[in-house]
Amino acid sequence: EAGVAQSPRYKIIEKRQSVAFWCNPISGHATLYWYQQILGQGPKLLIQFQNNGVVDDSQLPKDRFSAERLKGVDSTLKIQPAKLEDSAVYLCASSWSGGSLSTDTQYFGPGTRLTVL
Amino acid sequence: DQQVKQNSPSLSVQEGRISILNCDYTNSMFDYFLWYKKYPAEGPTFLISISSIKDKNEDGRFTVFLNKSAKHLSLHIVPSQPGDSAVYFCAARNAGNNRKLIWGLGTSLAVNP
Numbered sequence: 527e528a529g530v531a532q533s534p535r536y537k538i539i540e541k542r543q544s545v546a547f548w549c550n551p552i553s554g555h556a557t558l559y560w561y562q563q564i565l566g567q568g569p570k571l572l573i574q575f576q577n578n579g580v581v582d583d584s585q586l587p588k589d590r591f592s593a594e595r596l597k598g599v600d601s602t603l604k605i606q607p608a609k610l611e612d613s614a615v616y617l618c619a620s621s622w623s624g625g626s627l628s629t630d631t632q633y634f635g636p637g638t639r640l641t642v643l
Numbered sequence: 644d645q646q647v648k649q650n651s652p653s654l655s656v657q658e659g660r661i662s663i664l665n666c667d668y669t670n671s672m673f674d675y676f677l678w679y680k681k682y683p684a685e686g687p688t689f690l691i692s693i694s695s696i697k698d699k700n701e702d703g704r705f706t707v708f709l710n711k712s713a714k715h716l717s718l719h720i721v722p723s724q725p726g727d728s729a730v731y732f733c734a735a736r737n738a739g740n741n742r743k744l745i746w747g748l749g750t751s752l753a754v755n756p
Binding site: 530532566567568569570571574581582617619630631632633634635636637639 | 647675677679684685686687688689692732734736741742743744746747748749
């Protein structure tokens, strides 16, 4: 079974530029998550999709971050314009979310390491 | 406000011995707890979980213990192997808040040969 795919793996941009990340979840997983992980911290949830609807985006800085999940499969996360403090690893995860505890287990992609100069 | 706390940033253990990683939480609404392992340049990998109605779950060399009255859980790895060297994250699911996972800061485990 293929895992969660993310691209690019690394990205270096200057502040005020824009950047986009792509995620392809595990086939059949209804729920998709974007996390931001700053060095030395645990992952912080930015946005959670259930199919193509947003379940939780309470910690998404909506003035500069946006995300979409068209057709309920792939997702993109965009930052425009980027700030220095956006330097982090952006992780995508997916889960089946069939209702039982075990199906809520989140499976992560390798992440995209963003450096903002 | 850190609802999930991993108070030891790092731990060093000899190969073959037991590794014990600890996690404390404050929110009684958490109903499910998970441990993830993370290698450098990779995403976290699910390791083991436990429901709040259980006090122990075992999977091979990995056992998670939950003490609800103390709001404390621990991950035991026996015997520890050099390949277990990684950062371990404790995460807790909030049953009432979109079932969101709240993560600790992680503990870096080094298993020395």
